[in-house]
Amino acid sequence: MKKQIKIGFAPTRRSIFSAPDALKYADLTRKKLDELGIEYVDIRDCNEEGLLYDDEGLAKIAEKFRREKVDGLFLAHENFGTEYECARLAKELGVPVLLWGPRDERPDEKGVRLRDSQCGLFATGKVLRRFQVPFTYMTNCRLDDPEFARGIRDFVAVCSVVKTFRHIRILQIAPRPFDFWSTMCNEGELLEKFNIQLSPIPMTELTEAVKAAKKEKTGVQKTVSYCRDCMNVEISEEQLENVAALKEAMEALVKKYGCNAIAIQCWNALQTELGIMPCAANSLMNEEGIPTVCETDIHGAITALMAEAAAMGEQRSFFADWTVRHPDNENGELLQHCGPWPISVAGEKPTITYPLAFDHPGAVAAEAKHGDVTLCRFDGDNGEYSLLLGHAKGIDGPYTKGTYLWVEVENWKRLEAKIVEGPYIHHCVGIHRDIVPVLYEACKYIGVKPDLYDPIEEQVKAYLRGE
Numbered sequence: 001m002k003k004q005i006k007i008g009f010a011p012t013r014r015s016i017f018s019a020p021d022a023l024k025y026a027d028l029t030r031k032k033l034d035e036l037g038i039e040y041v042d043i044r045d046c047n048e049e050g051l052l053y054d055d056e057g058l059a060k061i062a063e064k065f066r067r068e069k070v071d072g073l074f075l076a077h078e079n080f081g082t083e084y085e086c087a088r089l090a091k092e093l094g095v096p097v098l099l100w101g102p103r104d105e106r107p108d109e110k111g112v113r114l115r116d117s118q119c120g121l122f123a124t125g126k127v128l129r130r131f132q133v134p135f136t137y138m139t140n141c142r143l144d145d146p147e148f149a150r151g152i153r154d155f156v157a158v159c160s161v162v163k164t165f166r167h168i169r170i171l172q173i174a175p176r177p178f179d180f181w182s183t184m185c186n187e188g189e190l191l192e193k194f195n196i197q198l199s200p201i202p203m204t205e206l207t208e209a210v211k212a213a214k215k216e217k218t219g220v221q222k223t224v225s226y227c228r229d230c231m232n233v234e235i236s237e238e239q240l241e242n243v244a245a246l247k248e249a250m251e252a253l254v255k256k257y258g259c260n261a262i263a264i265q266c267w268n269a270l271q272t273e274l275g276i277m278p279c280a281a282n283s284l285m286n287e288e289g290i291p292t293v294c295e296t297d298i299h300g301a302i303t304a305l306m307a308e309a310a311a312m313g314e315q316r317s318f319f320a321d322w323t324v325r326h327p328d329n330e331n332g333e334l335l336q337h338c339g340p341w342p343i344s345v346a347g348e349k350p351t352i353t354y355p356l357a358f359d360h361p362g363a364v365a366a367e368a369k370h371g372d373v374t375l376c377r378f379d380g381d382n383g384e385y386s387l388l389l390g391h392a393k394g395i396d397g398p399y400t401k402g403t404y405l406w407v408e409v410e411n412w413k414r415l416e417a418k419i420v421e422g423p424y425i426h427h428c429v430g431i432h433r434d435i436v437p438v439l440y441e442a443c444k445y446i447g448v449k450p451d452l453y454d455p456i457e458e459q460v461k462a463y464l465r466g467e
Contacts, residue, residue, distance in 0.1 A: 003160045003313040008070035008093070009033065009040040010061060012052040012086055017079035018114040023049060025078040025102050025115070032143045038152060041068045052089065053082045062092050070095060072159035074152075077101030080120035083127040090133045096162050096445050097135035098155045099124060103142050134444045139466035147466035154438055154464070157310055161442035164260070164309035165194065168302060171254055172200040174265035176296035182425040185298040189383065193447065196302065199257040203265065207273045209249035214241070219248040223284065230343055232351040235276075235361040242274050243352065243362050246281040254290055261301040262292040266338075267358065276362035279339035280352045283364045283403075286316060287342040293319045293427075294340055303378040303429040306387070310435035310442070316342040317431040318368065318403065322419060326397055331412040334397065334404060335375075335430060339364030341403035345432070356401040368405035370394030373430045375407070376439060378448065381423045386449040388424050389439050390415070390456070405430070415453045437463050 011029060013022035033040055044050035046060040052075075065073070072095050075086045081101065090097045101117030118140045128135050136158060138151035176183045190196040213220055223244035227233060233240055250262055262285065264270075266278050285292040291304030300319055307317040318341040326332025338355040339362075346366035355363035376389040390409065397406030407430075409415055418424065436452075440460050443450040452460065 003309060005039065005071045005156045005159050005163065006068065007038060007040040007072045007074050007156065007159070008065040008068070008095075009042055009074050009076065010052045010086070010089060011050070011076040011078045012081040013078055014053065014080040014082050014120065017116060019049070021114040022051060022078040026051060026076065028143055029076050029078065029102070032148065033152070036149055036152060038156065040074065041065060041070050051078070052085050054085065058085050058089055062089055065093055071163045072096045072098060072155060074098045074100070074155075075124065077117045077120045077124065079115035079117055081117070081124055083120065083124040086124050087127040087131040087133060090128060090135070091131045096155070096159050097128065097133060098138055098152070099128070099135050100138040100151070101140055103140050136441055141466060151466060154441070157312055157435070157438040158442045158445070160309040160312055161306055161438060162445045164305050165442070165446045168194070168261070168305055169197040169199060169257070169259045170298055170301045171250075171257055171259040171262045172198045172296060172298065173206050173250075173262060174201075174203040174269060174296065177265055177267060180295045183295050183297040183299070183427070190298070193385070198298065199259055201253065201257075203269045203273065206249060206253065209253055210242070210245045210274060213245040213248035213252065220244045223247055227280070227352060230350075231364070232349060234351055234353040239276055239361050240352065242276045243280045246274065246276070246278055247284040250281060250285055250292065251288075251290070261290060261305050263296045263298050263301045264292065264294065265296045266294045271358070271360045275360060277338060277355055277358055277360050279337075279355065279363040281362070282340035283342055283350070286318070286340060287344060289313060289316070291317065291319070292340065294337065297427055299377070299379045300427045300429065303376055306378060306439065306442070307374070307376055307429050307431045307435060310438040311431055311433050315431055315433050316344050317429050318342065318345045319427065319429055320405070322426050322428060325412065326395075326406055326408075329395065329408055331410065332395060332397065332406055332408050333412055334400065334406055335428070336400060336402050336404040338402050341366070341368060345369065346403070350403075364403055365401055366403055368394065368403065369432060370405075371432055372434060373407065373432050374435045375428050375430050377424050377428045379423045379425065384423070384449070386423065386451045387439060387443055388418060388428075388451045388453055389436055390453040391434065391436060392430075410454045418451070418453050436460060440464075
C-alpha cells in the first residue's frame, strides 16, 4: 500500500522584493505540485497573500499545519524570503524541512532584479542552523527542471521514512532463541532514544490466537486458497491449514496491539506447539506490507520498516542472512533465509516445503528476482546506532534451498569487514529499488549515523544536490 505523506507548503517572501512576483511564483509552484501529484496543505486561508512573512501569519500557519498533521515542511522562497519566520515555523513543527527557491531570471534592461531567491536561501540555511533545525536542500532550479520533480519526490520519501521511524511499534512474539545472542536488543534504549516501542507477548498467546483463527475458519480458508493459487504446495492439508491459521493469528495480534511489524521467535517452541516452521506465514505477512522477521530480530524489523517507507510502500523488502561467499565471484555473496520472503520478490513460482536445516514443514523456497537492490541494516550497541547501506545486484549462482539471491557488491572484503566489526550482524534487509539517497538523507532527522559500505558518499551527496 502506497504511503500517504502530506507536506505543509509555506511559500515565503520578503517585503523589499517584489510581492507580485512572489505571488506569481507561489501559484506556479502550487500548479507544479498538483501536476506531480504531491499531497500538500496550503496556506491561502492564513492571510491575504497565502505567503509566510510575519508573526501573525506564522501563528495561523503553524496552527493549521499542526491540525492537518503535516509530515514535512516545504519552505519555497518565492522571492528572497523571511529567514527568521521560516526558522521559527520549522522549529515549532519539528518535521523534515525542504528548502528551495526558483532560479532567478536575468536582470531587466534597467538592471532591476525582482526576487533574489538564491540569496535568501543562503540566509535561511544559516538561520536554520542557528535554530538547530536539520533541513534538506533542493538545488536552486526552475520548476520545470528535472531536479525539481526528483527532489520533491525524494523529500516525500524522506518524510515517509521519518514518519515511520518515529511511530514504530513491533509485535515481539516470544524472546529471542537462546542461541541467537547476536539479535539481543536494548528495549529501554530504543524507547528512550527513538520512541521505538515493543509489544512482547508469550508464545502461548500466539498459539491461542491460532486456535481462534481455526475456529473462525473463514480467514484460514481464504489464506489456504491464496497459497494454492500463488505457490506450489508440498506439505499436507493439515500443515497448510496451520500455516494459514498462523498468518491469520499474527495479523489479528498486530491489530490488537497496534503494531506495524513483527519479530518472531521462529524456533523451536513454535514447532512443539504447531508442528510447522513460521516461514510461509511470515512470507504472507510480508507480502501484505507488515514486515515480519525471524529470530526475534528487533533491529531487523526496524530496518524493514525503514526500507519499505523509503520505497513509499510500493515495493516489498526481504529479510536475509549473509551466508556464504559465491564459489566463483570474489565479490559475490549468498543472501538466504528459510523462506520468509514475500511472494512478489520471487523470480519464480514459490514452493511451500521443508527448510534446509529443520525437520518441520512450512518454509518457502524460491530464487528472488535479479536486478539492482539496496541492502541495509539498522543496528547498534554500546549506545550508538547506525544504518549500514549500499548497492548490490542480483547475479547467477548455484541453486540452494529456501528463499535466496546471490548478489555482487563492489568490494565484498570491505563489506565483510564492516559486518564483522559491527555493530552489524549476519542479518540484512534488501529491496529491489535504489533507496540509498533517501535513507542517507533521512538519517539526519532521526539521530542515526548513515554508514555507506562503499565509498560513495560524495556521489550520494551529488545526487541529493541535483547533479
